[in-house]
Amino acid sequence: MALSRGAVLFFKLLACLLWLFELSHGKKQFPLKNLPPLRKASSYPTGCPATYDYIVIGGGTAGCPLAATLSLKYKVLLLERGGSPYGNRNVSYMENFHIGLLNMAPDSAAQAFISTDGVINARARVLGGGTCINAGFYSRASSSFIQQVGWDEELVNKSFPWVEEKIVQWPKIAPWQAALRDGLLQAGVAPFNGYTYDHVSGTKVGGTIFDETGYRHTAADLLAAGDPNNLRVLLHASVHRIVFDSRQGCLKPRAIGVQFTDENGGHHQAFLNNKKDSEIIVSAGAIGTPQLLLLSGIGPKNHLKSHNIPVVLHNKYVGKGMADNPMNSIFIPTRSPPRQSLIETVGITEEGVFIEASSGFGQSSESVHCHHGIMSAEIGQLSTIPPKQRTLEAAQKYTQNKLNLPKEVFHGGFILEKIDGPLSTGHLVLTDTDVRNNPAVTFNYFSHPQDLNRCVYGIKTIERILKTNRFSELSADGTGFSMERVLNMSVQANVNLIPKHTNDTESLEQFCKDTVITIWHYHGGCHVGKVVDQHYRVLGVSGLRVVDGSIFSRSPGTNPQATVMMMGRYMGVKILRERLGRAAGV
Numbered sequence: 001m002a003l004s005r006g007a008v009l010f011f012k013l014l015a016c017l018l019w020l021f022e023l024s025h026g027k028k029q030f031p032l033k034n035l036p037p038l039r040k041a042s043s044y045p046t047g048c049p050a051t052y053d054y055i056v057i058g059g060g061t062a063g064c065p066l067a068a069t070l071s072l073k074y075k076v077l078l079l080e081r082g083g084s085p086y087g088n089r090n091v092s093y094m095e096n097f098h099i100g101l102l103n104m105a106p107d108s109a110a111q112a113f114i115s116t117d118g119v120i121n122a123r124a125r126v127l128g129g130g131t132c133i134n135a136g137f138y139s140r141a142s143s144s145f146i147q148q149v150g151w152d153e154e155l156v157n158k159s160f161p162w163v164e165e166k167i168v169q170w171p172k173i174a175p176w177q178a179a180l181r182d183g184l185l186q187a188g189v190a191p192f193n194g195y196t197y198d199h200v201s202g203t204k205v206g207g208t209i210f211d212e213t214g215y216r217h218t219a220a221d222l223l224a225a226g227d228p229n230n231l232r233v234l235l236h237a238s239v240h241r242i243v244f245d246s247r248q249g250c251l252k253p254r255a256i257g258v259q260f261t262d263e264n265g266g267h268h269q270a271f272l273n274n275k276k277d278s279e280i281i282v283s284a285g286a287i288g289t290p291q292l293l294l295l296s297g298i299g300p301k302n303h304l305k306s307h308n309i310p311v312v313l314h315n316k317y318v319g320k321g322m323a324d325n326p327m328n329s330i331f332i333p334t335r336s337p338p339r340q341s342l343i344e345t346v347g348i349t350e351e352g353v354f355i356e357a358s359s360g361f362g363q364s365s366e367s368v369h370c371h372h373g374i375m376s377a378e379i380g381q382l383s384t385i386p387p388k389q390r391t392l393e394a395a396q397k398y399t400q401n402k403l404n405l406p407k408e409v410f411h412g413g414f415i416l417e418k419i420d421g422p423l424s425t426g427h428l429v430l431t432d433t434d435v436r437n438n439p440a441v442t443f444n445y446f447s448h449p450q451d452l453n454r455c456v457y458g459i460k461t462i463e464r465i466l467k468t469n470r471f472s473e474l475s476a477d478g479t480g481f482s483m484e485r486v487l488n489m490s491v492q493a494n495v496n497l498i499p500k501h502t503n504d505t506e507s508l509e510q511f512c513k514d515t516v517i518t519i520w521h522y523h524g525g526c527h528v529g530k531v532v533d534q535h536y537r538v539l540g541v542s543g544l545r546v547v548d549g550s551i552f553s554r555s556p557g558t559n560p561q562a563t564v565m566m567m568g569r570y571m572g573v574k575i576l577r578e579r580l581g582r583a584a585g586v
């Protein structure tokens with residue numbers, strides 16, 4: 001049926017208006033119509049005859065771009081233990097950032113854990129991984145980091161934009177973030193480098209995966225860049241073992257398949273095809289990947305034997321070199337409550353300390369009606385529970401019972417400082433053989449004196465920022481903040497389970513140690529040269545690689561997600577080129 005001239009004109013006008021709307025609202029939305037079906041693991045037929053060129057374990061920050069890229073040429077099975085991020089309001093809206101982290105239901109997108117250091121932490125359990133529960137800040141690793149890890153710079157420079165054009169935006173800078181920008185510059189963290197994804201000394205505004213409405217775009221969206229006919233995604237698929245062919249005569253044990261459970265506890269297996277280059281790739285994150293290698297028999301033999309796990313390969317380094325960048329945060333009570341913001345501005349100092357900020361507390365009308373502090377830390381509230389009783393259960397009970405807290409205790413913002421690196425490291429060990437349970441993780445925060453020195457430098461930088469005119473005018477009487485008072489408030493907040501000391505506000509070293517929290521940039525456990533080779537193939541076995549934050553010996557950039565997503569795409573292209581040569585055409 002032909003359209004009338006009037007109707008054609010109307011549709012042209014509509015298209016024009018939509019185009020103008022897109023222009024005024026920043027970037028064009030990346031179309032998700034190519035997303036593969038997201039099926040529950042229980043739909044996977046028992047004894048399924050299908051085999052794959054690649055099985056990717058963990059649909060997270062690295063796993064999604066990796067699986068999407070590999071599917072352009074090969075059959076890929078992506079197994080994710082969590083559910084879908086789509087339709088989950090705790091994931092999709094920035095205002096629910098805090099309550100999303102506090103949801104301790106067994107199927108929530110964030111799985112809480114407490115390191116043996118006494119720091120409350122969280123790991124992702126959802127398709128899209130950390131990008132579904134994080135603060136959204138997007139900033140690339142420095143070029144010296146790229147050189148140190150030995151990546152091909154040309155491919156890196158193609159892989160970052162591949163991510164950015166799909167899910168990254170410029171923030172409409174919030175008042176608290178603008179105040180930090182000005183405060184940093186007045187305090188000498190200069191020059192101002194404007195809006196940039198690049199890692200450059202001075203002050204800058206970085207990218208974000210939240211759009212201007214506060215809607216979160218995630219690594220799961222990147223699956224739409226794959227070939228839906230080649231990509232099978234299973235949700236609630238918890239892989240508990242990698243299966244090896246260790247027959248006599250084989251040079252090395254070869255990874256050939258995986259065993260996983262579905263959302264009803266049903267057991268399944270999936271296998272690679274017989275092609276020589278087919279692989280299992282573990283992208284289960286810095287906690288999940290070493291845990292799964294250990295559960296599959298790769299690790300220190302005495303540790304494996306103590307859990308009755310048959311040893312496939314003795315490697316004393318699995319789970320070693322775990323690190324988490326210590327963060328210390330100063331709560332700043334303000335005259336009027338600042339609008340909610342997560343991270344948008346960063347000060348990159350020459351001393352290896354990064355300064356960032358967040359403010360306000362939000363939650364949508366559908367969510368639990370109570371106010372929560374940042375990063376699970378309740379300002380001045382968890383302190384009502386004696387340190388030894390501050391367990392996850394206590395925190396959960398507390399959040400349920402505090403509907404009537406005065407709003408004022410949450411009126412203010414944070415300035416936080418994070419250490420580059422860090423140099424202090426720890427380890428991860430199994431507590432049992434149930435993959436759903438957290439392993440025991442120790443980060444040994446500030447065990448390296450240089451990390452402690454840098455924390456002290458960071459707190460002194462925050463003090464300089466608080467003394468600037470820009471911040472003084474935010475204080476209750478407009479005359480500025482007493483450092484002793486704000487330090488004391490942060491100590492009183494009891495943000496971790498570490499015992500406090502009477503000299504916390506006099507000794508900045510003691511303050512750093514006693515109020516350390518996480519910015520969730522933990523990494524390591526499968527270091528290059530120790531557990532994996534330069535191409536991230538697991539040493540001593542074949543058909544098995546690791547691609548995620550567990551291979552890093554330091555966290556990339558000020559915040560890692562940009563580089564982890566880039567690495568997923570980068571490694572996908574690398575693997576296709578290894579297998580197909582330049583004919584890969586990606």
Ligand code: FAD
Nearest residue numbers: 058060061062081129130134135137239285288549559561
């Ligand atoms: P993940 O993204 O965690 O992916 C691992 C995936 O594997 C998960 O989806 C998990 O469910 C799945 N998995 C694990 N075990 C199994 C198994 N046995 N079977 C099947 N699936 C499994 N970075 C920034 O750059 N900016 C920020 O603002 C920022 N804020 C953060 C805030 C929070 C609360 C958190 C937690 C992190 C934040 N980060 C931020 C850090 C960043 O998000 C992470 O470093 C990054 O997402 C890690 O990526 P990954 O691929 O290594 O692991």
